[in-house]
Structures are given as structure tokens and as C-alpha cells.
Amino acid sequence: MxxxxxxxLFQAIGAAALKYDIEDSHSGNIAMKWLDENGTLRMAxxxxxxxKGDLEIDHICFPGIDKTTYGHYKASSETDVHAAILSLPDVFGSMHGHTKYATLVTLDDLPKPPQTPLPPLRPIDPLGFYHLGGEVPVRWLRVPTGSREAVHFVLGDLRDHxxxxxxGHGPFARGKSVEHAFFNLCLxxxxxxxLHFxxxxxxxxxxxxxxxxASPEAFFAAPPRPYLLEDHKRCDFKDEPETVSAFLKTGxxxxxxxxxxxxxxxISLRGVDTMLYAPKASMPDGLPGPLLEVPLRIEKGDDPELLVHKWIYHESSLQSVIHAYxxxxxxxHHYVYPGEDSPRNRIVPIDAExxxxxxxxxxLPPRTDLDELIRNLVDYNTVVIRGGGVWSVGEQSLSEVLHHPSSVRDICFYRIWAIARGLDISKMEPERSKSW
Structure with a gap:
């Protein structure tokens, strides 16, 4: 490279991190190790x-990767932390971010230094639980930025996490690539x-x-697809530029x-005998995922995610599908109404749209039968799976199906804040929804 x-690559990741609000205008670091034209292993x-959201070419530095260089200079003051991370086997990317909500849920007001180890961040969502290994260690450090202490603890934690x-400072994430490190940071x-909400x-x-x-299979659908090192520029339908544009715009x-x-x-779009498929749907500018054309028929090697798309098309006349978390x-879906013992099996909008x-x-339950999922999708267009994300379908374009997860987000957002304000949402739900 x-x-x-x-x-x-750094420019695209920096801009995406700013849009995802896991950096402020100047915070965080992006690093990777790479082989230069002479075959020498280096760090960027x-x-x-x-x-980070507006990087220029002279904002990328190339310090040594095999020696410590404590202190402040043009490269990030976290350089030694990133060099340590990149020294780990099979780690080629690392990132540090200033994540807002993860910071909130890991803060405390206890005396410092703490007398006992801090509790880790323990995800209750499937992406965090499976991809992050069930927990993210939390450390309090006297000097959190660029110190020997930071190098020691970050390196130790990232051997196994x-x-x-x-x-109070933020996460460090490792990855098999810098995109993978960004993926982990976003999770x-x-x-x-x-957790916060x-x-x-x-x-x-x-x-x-x-x-x-104790029992993850009781709370989550099938584990999400592992993050794969794929050709992110692969596009099997380049001869359909309008369709490519629609996939990238949707992503x-x-x-x-x-x-x-x-x-x-x-994301998928139905064809005659094939299906156009984006296995990494969330794609910011400059960071696409592979755009594949795969047989519509169900095949032995299909992973669980791909199988759901194919089964929807196999059992219905639907034309487009989006799965989003x-x-x-x-x-x-975890909310329990006052006086009740468990969450309900429906979400009722309280806003006009x-x-x-x-x-x-x-x-629907985490391990819902595919036929039951399809029946609900045909009837309602969008379905929430406990611990399995939101599945949405359309009869025509990607733009049509995109409307559903976007609306679900707003509907759930209004319900969350109405509850947080102390409002009785049962009084706000349309009367006709109660006979559903």
C-alpha cells in the first residue's frame, strides 16, 4: 500500500468517525502497520x-514501530500506545476515540485511585456481545494519555479483547485492518x-x-456474521451504475x-435468478463493502444472514430487504410497562407519522422460525427481532425499504424519551392499536 x-483510507475513516460522533473536531487517533514499497514494516x-474529519496529507506521520518514543511531537502523543497495539499478532489497525455514550456509562464518582478493579462495559446487544467478546475492560489511569502506564494496560487488555x-478518556480498539478497528470502536x-438509554x-x-x-441463545438471534477481510471494492454488477449508486446511497x-x-x-435486491447483495450494509463515503451478485437459490454454504434474504425471496414476491441493528x-424492546412482568410483543408508535x-x-422472539418472520414481514413490512435487529422489506426499490428502519428508529426514539420524561405512553398509544 x-x-x-x-x-x-485515513481520510475516509476520520470523516466517518466525526459523522458517527465518536470524535470531536480534533480528538482520537488512527494507526496501522503496513509494508512500504521496499517491503519494510512501518507504522502510519x-x-x-x-x-480527523478533515485530514490533509501532511497529517499522516510514519514513526518507528519497533521502538518507544515517549513524549510529544508531530505524531500523536498516543503513538507508543498504538505501536504496542500493532505489535500484537495479526493486528494491523488500531484506533482511539472519544465515544460519548460509552464514556457516560463507564464514569463513576468513587474515590480515585479506585480500591477495586472497575467493572467492564458489558453489552446487552448482539453486536457488542459477540464481536467484542461480551465485555470491554475499563481502566482508571493517573496519566491517561500517552503514558507508560497506558501502554502497559492497553497492551495487556488488547491481548484478549x-x-x-x-x-474518562475513551476506548482503544484493535483490528485485523484499520477498518476492522473502526468497526470495533463503533460497536x-x-x-x-x-446501555445508557x-x-x-x-x-x-x-x-x-x-x-x-448465563444463556445468550435465549436473548439473541444467530450470532452475527464475523468481520471478514474482504475486497471492499469488489462490485459484481458494475455494468449497472444506477443500481450501484442506489446501494452506495442506501449504505x-x-x-x-x-x-x-x-x-x-x-442489503439485498431481487433479480430473476440472482440476488444483488451487500453483506456490510452500513457504508459511509469512501468505505464501501463488497457488492455481490449471488444465486437466488439456497446453497449449502450460505451463512445465516444470507439465508434469511434468500428465504424471504423464496417464500414471497418481495423485491428488496434491509437488515439493520x-x-x-x-x-x-426491553421496556416493561408499569404493573407488567415482561416486555410486550409489539411496539406502538406515539408520533403522528x-x-x-x-x-x-x-x-418477535430471538430464534423465530423463518416462515413466521416472513408472514410478519408480508403483513407489516418491518419487524423487530429481540437480539436480532430490524428486518424490513419492500415491493420495489431500495429507497422504499430504507424508509422502514428509518421510521422504526424515530418511533423508538420518541417512545424512549417519552418514558424518560415520565409520561404514561399507554395513554399516548392510539386506541385502535390495543385490539391488535
């Missing part, structure tokens, strides 16, 4: 004080966001965490509207 290519890292958190914030609406989060850890909107974290979810839906579009949105 040439330095110009690294710059373009963003410069200290650079605007995808991410670690320095309390830390996604999980923190869900679950607490806000009264979910008993500690009890839920214990139950999930950009999924990312920028926070309908699903970076490179999660999936909408964080607000992941929060609200949501009520116009949907009488209710079904909430």
Missing part, C-alpha cells in the same frame, strides 16, 4: 492536533448508547446482563442516520 492510499498514524476503555459506542427507561440492566451471560444513509453501526447489517429498537405508517411493529 502506498502512502497516498493510506491517506485516502495521524498527527497530534489534526482534524477487541477493545479496552480508559475511564463500543453502539453498546454504550444502548436502557438504564434511562428503567430496564434492570445488571439483571439483564447476568441473564444474557451511506444507513451509516449516517445511525440505523446500524459501520459495516453491519445487510437500530439501537433505539434494541433499547425499547409513525401511527400513520404502522398500527404496530411486531417484536
Amino acid at each position: 502506498k502512502s497516498e492510499e493510506i491517506f485516502r 498514524i495521524t498527527a497530534t492536533g489534526s482534524q 477487541q477493545a479496552t476503555y480508559i475511564q 463500543v459506542e453502539h453498546s454504550g448508547y444502548i 436502557a438504564r434511562l427507561i428503567g430496564v434492570n440492566v445488571p439483571a439483564l446482563q447476568r441473564e444474557i451471560e 451511506r444513509r444507513i451509516f449516517e442516520s445511525r440505523l446500524s453501526p459501520f459495516h453491519t447489517g445487510s 437500530v439501537p433505539e429498537a434494541e433499547v425499547i 409513525g401511527s400513520f405508517l404502522y398500527l404496530v411493529i411486531p417484536v
Whole structure:
């Protein structure tokens, strides 16, 4: 990889991190190790004080990767931390971010230094639980930025975890590539966001965490597809530029509207004998995922995600599908109405547009039979799976189906904040929804 290519990659990731709100204008670092034209292993890292959302080519530095260089200079003051991370086997990318909600849920007001180890961030969502290994360690450090202490603890934690958190400062994430590190960083914030709002609406989060850890299959659908090192520029239908544009536009909107974290979810469009498929639906500008053309017939090697798309087309006349991990839906399906013992099997819109579009949105169990899922999709167009994201379908275009997860996010957002304000949402739900 040439330095110009690294710059373009860092520029795209920096801009995406700013849009996803896991950096402020100047915070965080992006780093990777790479082989230069001479076959020499080197490190690339963003410069200290650079605007990650507006990187220029001279904001990328190339310090040594095999020696410590404590102190402040043009490269990030976190250079030694990133060099340590990149020294780990099979790690080629690392990132540090200033994630807002993950910071909120890991703060405390206890005396410092703490007398006992800090509790880890423990996700209650499927992406965080499976991809982050069930927890993100949290550390309090006397000098959280660029210190020997930071190098020691971050390196130790990332030997066994995808991410670690320095309390009040932010997470460090590792990856098989810099895109993979960004993926993990986004999932830390996604999980923190869900934990924050679950607490806000009264979910008993500690009890839920214990139950999930004891029996994850009772709370989550099939584990999400692992993050694969694929040819992200692959496009099997380049001869259809309008369709390519529609996929990229849809992927950009999924990312920028926070309908699903970076490179999660999936999109498909039905053809005659084939299906156009994006296995990494959330695609910001400059960071596409592969755009594939695959047989419509069900094949032995199909992964669970791909199989759902194919089965929907096999059993219906539907033309487009989006699967997204909408964080607000992941929060609200845990809500228990006052006086009740368990969450309900539906989400009722309390806003005008949501009520116009949907009488209710079904909430199905984690391991719902595919035929039951399809029956609900045909009837309601969009369905929330407990611990499995939001599945939506359309009869025509990608634009049509995109409307559903976008609406689900708004519907759940209004419900979350109405509950947080202390409003009785049962009084706000349309009367006709009660006979559903």
C-alpha cells in the first residue's frame, strides 16, 4: 500500500468517525502497520492536533514501530500506545476515540485511585456481545494519555479483547485492518448508547446482563456474521451504475442516520435468478463493502444472514430487504410497562407519522422460525427481532425499504424519551392499536 492510499483510507475513516460522533473536531487517533514499497514494516498514524474529519496529507506521520518514543511531537502523543497495539499478532489497525455514550456509562464518582478493579462495559446487544467478546475492560489511569502506564494496560487488555476503555478518556480498539478497528470502536459506542438509554427507561440492566451471560441463545438471534477481510471494492454488477449508486446511497444513509453501526447489517435486491447483495450494509463515503451478485437459490454454504434474504425471496414476491441493528429498537424492546412482568410483543408508535405508517411493529422472539418472520414481514413490512435487529422489506426499490428502519428508529426514539420524561405512553398509544 502506498502512502497516498493510506491517506485516502485515513481520510475516509476520520470523516466517518466525526459523522458517527465518536470524535470531536480534533480528538482520537488512527494507526496501522503496513509494508512500504521496499517491503519494510512501518507504522502510519495521524498527527497530534489534526482534524480527523478533515485530514490533509501532511497529517499522516510514519514513526518507528519497533521502538518507544515517549513524549510529544508531530505524531500523536498516543503513538507508543498504538505501536504496542500493532505489535500484537495479526493486528494491523488500531484506533482511539472519544465515544460519548460509552464514556457516560463507564464514569463513576468513587474515590480515585479506585480500591477495586472497575467493572467492564458489558453489552446487552448482539453486536457488542459477540464481536467484542461480551465485555470491554475499563481502566482508571493517573496519566491517561500517552503514558507508560497506558501502554502497559492497553497492551495487556488488547491481548484478549477487541477493545479496552480508559475511564474518562475513551476506548482503544484493535483490528485485523484499520477498518476492522473502526468497526470495533463503533460497536463500543453502539453498546454504550444502548446501555445508557436502557438504564434511562428503567430496564434492570445488571439483571439483564447476568441473564444474557448465563444463556445468550435465549436473548439473541444467530450470532452475527464475523468481520471478514474482504475486497471492499469488489462490485459484481458494475455494468449497472444506477443500481450501484442506489446501494452506495442506501449504505451511506444507513451509516449516517445511525440505523446500524459501520459495516453491519445487510442489503439485498431481487433479480430473476440472482440476488444483488451487500453483506456490510452500513457504508459511509469512501468505505464501501463488497457488492455481490449471488444465486437466488439456497446453497449449502450460505451463512445465516444470507439465508434469511434468500428465504424471504423464496417464500414471497418481495423485491428488496434491509437488515439493520437500530439501537433505539434494541433499547425499547426491553421496556416493561408499569404493573407488567415482561416486555410486550409489539411496539406502538406515539408520533403522528409513525401511527400513520404502522398500527404496530411486531417484536418477535430471538430464534423465530423463518416462515413466521416472513408472514410478519408480508403483513407489516418491518419487524423487530429481540437480539436480532430490524428486518424490513419492500415491493420495489431500495429507497422504499430504507424508509422502514428509518421510521422504526424515530418511533423508538420518541417512545424512549417519552418514558424518560415520565409520561404514561399507554395513554399516548392510539386506541385502535390495543385490539391488535
